[in-house]
Amino acid sequence: xxxxxxxxxxxxxxxxxxxxxxxxxxxxxxxxxxxxxxxxxxxxxxxxxxxxxxxxxxxxxxxxxxxxxxxxxxxxxxxxxxxxxxxxxxxxxxxxxxxxxxxxxxxxxxxxxxxxxxxxxxxxxxxxxxxxxxxxxxxxxxxxxxxxxxxxxxxxxxxxxxxxxxxxxxxxxxxxxxxxxxxxxxxxxxxxxxxxxxxxxxxxxxxxxxxxxxxxxxxxxxxxxxxxxxxxxxxxxxxxxxxxxxxxxxxxxxxxxxxxxxxxxxxxxxxxxxxxxxxxxxxxxxxxxxxxxxxxxxxxxxx
Amino acid sequence: xxxxxxxxxxxxxxxxxxxxxxxxxxxxxxxxxxxxxxxxxxxxxxxxxxxxxxxxxxxxxxxxxxxxxxxxxxxxxxxxxxxxxxxxxxxxxxxxxxxxxxxxxxxxxxxxxxxxxxxxxxxxxxxxxxxxxxxxxxxxxxxxxxxxxxxxxxxxxxxxxxxxxxxxxxxxxxxxxxxxxxxxxxxxxxxxxxxxxxxxxxxxxxxxxxxxxxxxxxxxxxxxxxxxxxxxxxxxxxxxxxxxxxxxxxxxxxxxxxxxxxxxxxxxxxxxxxxxxxxxxxxxxxxxxxxxxxxxxxxxxxxxxxxxxxxxxxxxxxxxxxxxxxxxxxxxxxxxxxxxxxxxxxxxxxxxxxxxxxxxxxxxxxxxxxxxxxxxxx
Numbered sequence: 001x002x003x004x005x006x007x008x009x010x011x012x013x014x015x016x017x018x019x020x021x022x023x024x025x026x027x028x029x030x031x032x033x034x035x036x037x038x039x040x041x042x043x044x045x046x047x048x049x050x051x052x053x054x055x056x057x058x059x060x061x062x063x064x065x066x067x068x069x070x071x072x073x074x075x076x077x078x079x080x081x082x083x084x085x086x087x088x089x090x091x092x093x094x095x096x097x098x099x100x101x102x103x104x105x106x107x108x109x110x111x112x113x114x115x116x117x118x119x120x121x122x123x124x125x126x127x128x129x130x131x132x133x134x135x136x137x138x139x140x141x142x143x144x145x146x147x148x149x150x151x152x153x154x155x156x157x158x159x160x161x162x163x164x165x166x167x168x169x170x171x172x173x174x175x176x177x178x179x180x181x182x183x184x185x186x187x188x189x190x191x192x193x194x195x196x197x198x199x200x201x202x203x204x205x206x207x208x209x210x211x212x213x214x215x216x217x218x219x220x221x222x223x224x225x226x227x228x229x230x231x232x233x234x235x236x237x238x239x240x241x242x243x244x245x246x247x248x249x250x251x252x253x254x255x256x257x258x259x260x261x262x263x264x265x266x267x268x269x270x271x272x273x274x275x276x277x278x279x280x281x282x283x284x285x286x287x288x289x290x291x292x293x294x295x296x297x298x299x300x301x302x303x
Numbered sequence: 304x305x306x307x308x309x310x311x312x313x314x315x316x317x318x319x320x321x322x323x324x325x326x327x328x329x330x331x332x333x334x335x336x337x338x339x340x341x342x343x344x345x346x347x348x349x350x351x352x353x354x355x356x357x358x359x360x361x362x363x364x365x366x367x368x369x370x371x372x373x374x375x376x377x378x379x380x381x382x383x384x385x386x387x388x389x390x391x392x393x394x395x396x397x398x399x400x401x402x403x404x405x406x407x408x409x410x411x412x413x414x415x416x417x418x419x420x421x422x423x424x425x426x427x428x429x430x431x432x433x434x435x436x437x438x439x440x441x442x443x444x445x446x447x448x449x450x451x452x453x454x455x456x457x458x459x460x461x462x463x464x465x466x467x468x469x470x471x472x473x474x475x476x477x478x479x480x481x482x483x484x485x486x487x488x489x490x491x492x493x494x495x496x497x498x499x500x501x502x503x504x505x506x507x508x509x510x511x512x513x514x515x516x517x518x519x520x521x522x523x524x525x526x527x528x529x530x531x532x533x534x535x536x537x538x539x540x541x542x543x544x545x546x547x548x549x550x551x552x553x554x555x556x557x558x559x560x561x562x563x564x565x566x567x568x569x570x571x572x573x574x575x576x577x578x579x580x581x582x583x584x585x586x587x588x589x590x591x592x593x594x595x596x597x598x599x600x601x602x603x604x605x606x607x608x609x610x611x612x613x614x615x616x617x618x619x620x621x622x623x624x625x626x627x628x629x630x631x632x633x634x635x636x637x638x639x640x641x642x643x644x645x646x647x648x649x650x651x652x653x654x655x656x657x658x659x660x661x662x663x664x665x666x667x668x669x670x671x672x673x674x675x676x677x678x679x680x681x
Contacts, residue, residue: 036474093655093659095311096660097658097662101473102418102473105418105420105477106418107655107659110608110655110658113604113651114648114651114655117645118644121645199308203308236482236485243478274489274493274495275493277485277489278490278493281485282486284482285479288471288475288479292475
């Protein structure tokens with residue numbers, strides 16, 4: 001039974017990278033505004049569908065009827081679209097209600113449910129698939145030592161995930177505008193006193209989180225498929241990961257993403273696919289009760 | 304002062320402008336409604352003297368509109384034939400069930416401020432208990448036996464969730480109830496040879512009666528009883544403690560009351576009508592007991608949406624909210640949009656609008672407006 005271990009480990013590592021990408025945007029938004037953005041899954045879905053719309057012809061929307069862009073062009077445009085959607089979500093809706101966490105909770109989940117209906121209307125309830133890596137560029141699967149048939153798109157996703165994490169790390173530690181984000185997530189009042197425009201920081205955070213969600217969503221859709229309800233599963237993953245890693249901590253999210261990725265893949269392999277979700281949910285419940293601030297989180301005691 | 308973005312400032316200014324522009328309209332309305340208010344006042348006074356102590360006092364107009372609303376709901380089968388191309392009897396019977404859900408959610412979340420995203424687990428427990436009993440135990444069991452067992456299951460489920468979950472506060476509580484929904488759904492799938500998974504338990508379940516108008520009353524009478532019971536609790540000292548928990552939990556414990564005890568009680572109290580509603584839903588639909596019909600997250604959010612539109616923390620608001628939303632979705636919007644996804648989208652946008660711009664709910668605005676017609680202190 002353990003002969004499949006290398007395969008399990010490789011698959012777990014690949015899926016964990018995707019999970020990390022999904023969770024970071026979610027944790028950043030919580031960090032700076034104390035907002036749990038339940039529309040995060042909807043942004044992932046927006047990424048997958050925006051890419052699908054640009055790259056393939058399977059959905060018919062009037063003005064984009066016959067647009068089929070090269071993947072390398074469609075990818076950045078789709079990411080930009082999602083970043084913009086995320087920013088608009090903040091400006092048009094969230095900033096009106098952000099003083100009340102529970103109302104924000106409700107408003108963002110209603111946005112997610114509304115997004116499902118929009119998708120249903122334009123793309124139908126059927127699932128869509130698309131290819132991210134052109135077939136003539138790279139083979140569809142590669143082998144790695146004893147493990148055969150790893151999908152190239154997942155390997156590329158792994159690389160992109162770490163590139164994005166690296167870029168984000170550079171941004172929040174080495175540049176002033178990035179450091180302002182980190183300062184705001186540590187203490188809002190302190191940041192304000194040192195001349196940080198907290199409002200602009202929030203907008204910027206939503207933009208960045210949206211871009212990360214866009215990238216994550218495109219790879220998520222490519223490695224499985226795009227459906228109108230694809231937002232729920234990654235959303236629940238995102239908050240399992242974020243709570244375990246410590247709400248607001250980017251480092252914690254990455255560690256927890258790998259923890260959950262390996263746990264789920266292992267459970268799915270040795271206990272059965274149906275139990276994949278249950279064990280991580282159980283782990284989440286335990287963490288919430290025993291260690292509510294998570295692995296790397298700090299309590300938010302600011303008034 | 305916190306800096307506000309230009310967009311927020313613009314919206315504020317528009318709101319103020321709108322308020323000023325609508326002032327003449329309001330004055331004209333007062334001129335018309337004032338006499339009506341005075342005519343109805345003696346009736347309201349009679350009510351205030353007898354029952355007002357238990358259910359809250361009201362002005363003449365408020366009394367009138369409430370009587371009209373309840374009267375309308377109570378007599379649906381008598382006036383529904385006036386609209387032959389609508390199926391009001393079944394739409395509004397379903398609305399009555401969702402009104403039960405929304406009111407139960409309200410007594411827990413609306414009053415204590417501990418927002419539960421997991422109330423569909425409670426109704427789902429009742430529905431699945433009935434489904435599993437009929438599937439594995441004895442298909443001939445009648446509702447007189449299954450419904451009490453279903454309600455009991457909801458009650459037990461309420462305790463199982465409430466006792467640990469209410470140790471957490473704010474968003475963490477909401478989060479853990481949401482996890483409850485996901486866990487329930489996952490368990491149904493995991494044990495699918497027993498629960499029949501995604502397709503659900505599809506047993507031919509006899510509804511109480513095949514007569515549509517009688518079936519309506521099978522749903523509406525429990526709803527009215529639950530509404531009366533919950534309003535009574537909400538207006539009693541217990542309700543006041545629950546509101547106090549929402550406003551300032553520390554003050555409640557400083558006053559020598561144990562907030563946890565009250566929170567758990569309100570959760571358990573709300574799980575009883577949730578169980579009743581879940582059981583009624585099974586017998587009303589007669590269809591499959593499946594995750595998407597009774598448990599999935601969307602169900603919980605719909606309950607919350609109804610309560611938010613009607614006005615959280617008022618019991619009666621969510622009741623009318625259910626009838627309003629179901630009438631809109633199934634009847635009125637059907638005239639304009641054939642496709643169900645568009646109708647649902649319109650409703651979600653409406654809910655979003657209420658959440659962002661009129662947090663107190665539609666009916667509360669109406670209610671206070673009517674109360675202010677007489678020019679009293681309200």
